[in-house]
Amino acid sequence: MLQVAFIRQNIDFVKERLxxxxxxETGLVDDIVRLDDQRKRLQLESDTTQSKINAFSKEIGQLMAKGQKQEAEEKKQEVAMLKTTLTPIAAQLSAVEEELNANLxxxxxxxxxxxPGGVSPEDNTTIREGGDRPTLPKGALAHWDLAKKYNLIDFELGNKITGSGFPVYINKGAKLQRALIQYFLDFNTAAGYTEYQPPILVNEASARGTGQLPDKEGQMYYAAEDNLYLIPTAEVPLTNIYRDEMLKETQLPIRMTAYTPCFRREAGSYGKDVRGLNRLHQFDKVEVVQLVDPAKSYEVLEEMVLHVEKLLQSLDLPYRILRLCGGDMGFTSAMTYDFEVFSAAQEKWLEVSSVSNFETFQTNRMKIRFKDASGKPTLAHSLNGSSLALPRIVACLLENNQAEGFIALPQPLHAYFGAERIG
RNA sequence: GGAGAGGUGGCAGAGUGGUCUAUUGCGGCAGUCUUGAAAACUGUUGAAGGUUACACUUCCGGGGGUUCGAAUCCCUCCCUCUCCGCCA
Structure with a gap:
C-alpha cells in the first residue's frame, strides 16, 4: 500500500496518477488525509495525557518509598481523573486508525x-514483436484436438476427478510439462536466480503481504478449517520469504525462482476463452521474483523483460511485448509488461507472462527493508514475472508446430523431453 | 492427538511489579594504531509515530485484564521447539 506521508506531501500528484x-474514487485520498489529520490530533492528545500519567506514577513510587502515603493517595486520585479522560480519546484514536487503514x-x-494512459486492453502499447508466425498445414487443429489426437491431455477425465479447469496430463503430455518446468528453472538459475520449492498453501499474513488480500479474496481457493489459502502464483510464498526482514544493502539484489502449481477460482469467467488450456483453475508456472535497491528497480524491470524475451525466443514462438496502460494494470503494480504468444490455430494472442515492478507497494505491507548507506531503514522494491506459465505455451507449441503425423519441438526441449517430436 | 518448554531490538541472549528513556555480546558505522588490511582498543548504533530540531508517546508473539505503575502477574488466541503416539 501507499505510504501516508507520501500521500500527504503529494496530494495532487497522487490523484492525477490514480x-x-x-x-x-479519488475522494479516498481526501478521506485519508482528513483521517490522518484526526489521527495526529488524537495521538497528540493521548500522548500528552499518557505523559502526565507516567510522570505521576513515577512520583507515586517515590512518595511510597519515603512513606508519604497521604501525598501518594492524592496523586493516585489525579491519575484516576486523567485516565477517565484518556479512555474515550484512546477509543476514538483506534477507531480513526482502523478507518484510515481500511481506506489505505x-x-x-x-x-x-x-x-501509457488508457482504460482497456486495446490501449496497451506494443513494445516489440518477435518470432515468425507459422504457415499451418491444411486441416490444422486447435490444441484441444491435438491433445486428444496424440493422447496428451484428458480434459473430460479432469472433470470427473475434480471439475472443469483441472486437466489430466498423460504420457508424453505429462512428460512435456516436466520438461518445460525443468528447462525454465535451469534457464532462470543460469541467470543467477536461486531456486526455491515453497509451500503452496499460505497463511493470511502472506496473502495480505503481496496484495491478494483484501483485493482478490474471491479469486483464491481457501481451506477454512486451517485458515490457509492455495497460492494463485509462486509470487506469494517467494516474496513473503523476506517479510518483516531488515536486510543488509549487500544482500541486494535478491533473485528467486520457483516452480509451483497455481490455483485460481476464476469466478465469473466463462465462454470461449476457457476452452482447452486457455484458462484453468490449476496450472503450472515458473516464477521469478526480485527484491532490489529502489534506485535500480526500473533497470531491473527491463533486465527481467529481456530475460523472459530470451526464453520465449529460445522456444521459437511468435511473441509480442505489451506495456500495459493505466486502466489495464493490476492493483499492486506500478508498471507491467505482458508477454503474449500467437496461437496459430486459434489465431489469437495468449498471455504467457506478466512482468511487473511493484516499487514499495508490497514491501510497505510486508516491511521488507534494508539499511541504506546512511544506516536509515529503507523499503526495498519488489518485482516479479512469469518465466513462464505453462498451459498457453503448451497450446502454442502444439498448434504452431503441428505437421503431418507429428508435432515438432524446439531444440532446447529435445534433451529434457528425450525426443525431438511428439508422434 | 497427548505432555512439557518457550516467543525480548539486524542476530544471539539477560531481565518475575518502580534502580533513567530494556543489561550484555555479536554484527554494523566512525576513529586510534598500520604502507594497507586483519587483530586490538575507543566511541557509536533498535523500530514506529511526532517535531524545523528537541520534547513526548508507543512497541518485549496478537488481543484483553489487574495495578498509581507491567517485558515481568492473570485470562485468551497464535506460533515455534522437545518428548510420546500415529504416519509418507
Whole structure:
C-alpha cells in the first residue's frame, strides 16, 4: 500500500496518477488525509495525557518509598481523573486508525511515469514483436484436438476427478510439462536466480503481504478449517520469504525462482476463452521474483523483460511485448509488461507472462527493508514475472508446430523431453 | 492427538511489579594504531509515530485484564521447539 506521508506531501500528484489508471474514487485520498489529520490530533492528545500519567506514577513510587502515603493517595486520585479522560480519546484514536487503514488498503499502486494512459486492453502499447508466425498445414487443429489426437491431455477425465479447469496430463503430455518446468528453472538459475520449492498453501499474513488480500479474496481457493489459502502464483510464498526482514544493502539484489502449481477460482469467467488450456483453475508456472535497491528497480524491470524475451525466443514462438496502460494494470503494480504468444490455430494472442515492478507497494505491507548507506531503514522494491506459465505455451507449441503425423519441438526441449517430436 | 518448554531490538541472549528513556555480546558505522588490511582498543548504533530540531508517546508473539505503575502477574488466541503416539 501507499505510504501516508507520501500521500500527504503529494496530494495532487497522487490523484492525477490514480486517475491515470482509471481509478475513480479519488475522494479516498481526501478521506485519508482528513483521517490522518484526526489521527495526529488524537495521538497528540493521548500522548500528552499518557505523559502526565507516567510522570505521576513515577512520583507515586517515590512518595511510597519515603512513606508519604497521604501525598501518594492524592496523586493516585489525579491519575484516576486523567485516565477517565484518556479512555474515550484512546477509543476514538483506534477507531480513526482502523478507518484510515481500511481506506489505505483500497488504494491501488500509482502507475509509473512511462505507463501509457488508457482504460482497456486495446490501449496497451506494443513494445516489440518477435518470432515468425507459422504457415499451418491444411486441416490444422486447435490444441484441444491435438491433445486428444496424440493422447496428451484428458480434459473430460479432469472433470470427473475434480471439475472443469483441472486437466489430466498423460504420457508424453505429462512428460512435456516436466520438461518445460525443468528447462525454465535451469534457464532462470543460469541467470543467477536461486531456486526455491515453497509451500503452496499460505497463511493470511502472506496473502495480505503481496496484495491478494483484501483485493482478490474471491479469486483464491481457501481451506477454512486451517485458515490457509492455495497460492494463485509462486509470487506469494517467494516474496513473503523476506517479510518483516531488515536486510543488509549487500544482500541486494535478491533473485528467486520457483516452480509451483497455481490455483485460481476464476469466478465469473466463462465462454470461449476457457476452452482447452486457455484458462484453468490449476496450472503450472515458473516464477521469478526480485527484491532490489529502489534506485535500480526500473533497470531491473527491463533486465527481467529481456530475460523472459530470451526464453520465449529460445522456444521459437511468435511473441509480442505489451506495456500495459493505466486502466489495464493490476492493483499492486506500478508498471507491467505482458508477454503474449500467437496461437496459430486459434489465431489469437495468449498471455504467457506478466512482468511487473511493484516499487514499495508490497514491501510497505510486508516491511521488507534494508539499511541504506546512511544506516536509515529503507523499503526495498519488489518485482516479479512469469518465466513462464505453462498451459498457453503448451497450446502454442502444439498448434504452431503441428505437421503431418507429428508435432515438432524446439531444440532446447529435445534433451529434457528425450525426443525431438511428439508422434 | 497427548505432555512439557518457550516467543525480548539486524542476530544471539539477560531481565518475575518502580534502580533513567530494556543489561550484555555479536554484527554494523566512525576513529586510534598500520604502507594497507586483519587483530586490538575507543566511541557509536533498535523500530514506529511526532517535531524545523528537541520534547513526548508507543512497541518485549496478537488481543484483553489487574495495578498509581507491567517485558515481568492473570485470562485468551497464535506460533515455534522437545518428548510420546500415529504416519509418507
Amino acid at each position: 486517475a491515470h489508471r482509471n481509478f475513480r 488498503v483500497r488504494l491501488p499502486n500509482l502507475p509509473a511515469a512511462a505507463v
